[in-house]
Amino acid sequence: MKILVTGGAGYIGSTVVSALADAGYSPIILDSLVEGQASFASQHPLYVGDIADTDLLKKLFSEHPDIQLLMHFAARIDVEESMRLPSLYYTENLFKAATLMHCALEHGVKHIIFSSTAAVYEGSTGATGLTEEAAVQPLSPYARSKLMFETVLQDICIESDASAVALRYFNPIGADPAMRSGPYKADPSHILGKLTALAAVHGGEFVINGDDYPTRDGTPIRDYIHVWDLAQAHLAALKYVVEPERPREHLSIINVGSGSGVTVRECVNAFLEVTGLPIQVRIGGRRAGDTAGAFADTTRAQKLLKWSPELTLKQGIQDALTWQSLRRQQVEPT
Numbered sequence: 001m002k003i004l005v006t007g008g009a010g011y012i013g014s015t016v017v018s019a020l021a022d023a024g025y026s027p028i029i030l031d032s033l034v035e036g037q038a039s040f041a042s043q044h045p046l047y048v049g050d051i052a053d054t055d056l057l058k059k060l061f062s063e064h065p066d067i068q069l070l071m072h073f074a075a076r077i078d079v080e081e082s083m084r085l086p087s088l089y090y091t092e093n094l095f096k097a098a099t100l101m102h103c104a105l106e107h108g109v110k111h112i113i114f115s116s117t118a119a120v121y122e123g124s125t126g127a128t129g130l131t132e133e134a135a136v137q138p139l140s141p142y143a144r145s146k147l148m149f150e151t152v153l154q155d156i157c158i159e160s161d162a163s164a165v166a167l168r169y170f171n172p173i174g175a176d177p178a179m180r181s182g183p184y185k186a187d188p189s190h191i192l193g194k195l196t197a198l199a200a201v202h203g204g205e206f207v208i209n210g211d212d213y214p215t216r217d218g219t220p221i222r223d224y225i226h227v228w229d230l231a232q233a234h235l236a237a238l239k240y241v242v243e244p245e246r247p248r249e250h251l252s253i254i255n256v257g258s259g260s261g262v263t264v265r266e267c268v269n270a271f272l273e274v275t276g277l278p279i280q281v282r283i284g285g286r287r288a289g290d291t292a293g294a295f296a297d298t299t300r301a302q303k304l305l306k307w308s309p310e311l312t313l314k315q316g317i318q319d320a321l322t323w324q325s326l327r328r329q330q331v332e333p334t
């Protein structure tokens with residue numbers, strides 16, 4: 001089956017592309033390469049351009065009229081940037097995505113898998129996992145653009161009698177275990193990016209952004225999901241969405257996380273155990289906009305997709321480190 005993957009040269013998109021190819025599907029990639037890496041897309045047909053470039057989309061669909069499913073990853077994903085540039089986020093993540101959907105449906109695509117985010121629950125916190133019924137409280141234009149697009153997608157699918165799955169990702173970590181792709185941002189701000197950057201220089205200081213949250217050790221909770229498990233969830237969603245016998249639902253919203261909450265301190269300790277590096281840990285002030293956080297209840301994913309995560313936090317850390325060292329060898333050959 002041919003699948004159009006927008007953002008297929010990005011971190012998550014490229015991992016899903018590898019998983020699709022491994023499973024015998026034929027991914028066709030559409031990526032602007034503004035953030036994505038051409039090298040991640042080198043094994044598959046690649047169209048370089050914007051998701052709302054209708055001429056390019058027409059060309060793509062005329063060259064691949066047998067595309068049956070769209071996986072839509074291409075988006076702006078930086079929360080902080082979205083606070084400064086909300087119109088950019090609504091343009092890219094909402095309006096352009098609607099143009100893409102319109103074009104895909106016009107060309108006969110009937111199944112869509114959309115990358116949504118657990119950031120839609122940002123204001124929610126709790127001792128138990130968040131189900132898809134938890135209150136949505138997006139706190140940034142990024143999260144709002146994703147949540148709004150879920151609604152747009154549902155309405156468009158009803159209009160066209162199409163069906164979609166929106167996967168709400170928690171915090172992806174790690175790299176493709178076969179090391180075909182992984183994180184590539186030069187100056188990452190997220191926790192594993194900061195820690196692996198310290199590993200690259202064999203130590204240094206890691207600052208925990210506050211330890212006065214209402215959690216078991218005072219540091220915020222997140223749910224870290226290995227990117228390969230996330231890719232497998234996409235394969236399961238693909239099988240689910242094309243299944244003709246399943247109950248009719250135009251948009252199924254499904255959480256994808258590990259199902260376990262991990263505090264920042266626990267995450268740092270796991271990193272220290274994996275690496276054994278002399279990283280100093282200091283408690284700093286709270287990061288603006290940060291929350292105590294939450295983790296996923298993955299019951300719906302288990303029930304509908306028959307999917308459960310298999311890889312551990314430590315595996316994610318190890319894969320991120322292996323990927324980083326391979327990448328550094330490519331950039332700085334010895």
Ligand SMILES: O=c1ccn([C@@H]2O[C@H](COP(=O)(O)OP(=O)(O)O[C@H]3O[C@H](CO)[C@H](O)[C@H](O)[C@H]3O)[C@@H](O)[C@H]2O)c(=O)[nH]1
Pocket residue numbers: 077078079080117118119170171189190191192194207208209210220221222264287290291
């Ligand atoms: O040097 C650091 C980096 C992070 N943290 C803490 O680690 C936790 C996790 O932070 P991340 O930035 O790794 O993850 P977030 O869940 O806060 O945010 C990430 O996930 C979001 C979706 O939920 C968005 O995608 C966002 O852009 C992305 O950074 C937070 O409490 C943060 O304050 C530190 O203590 N020190």
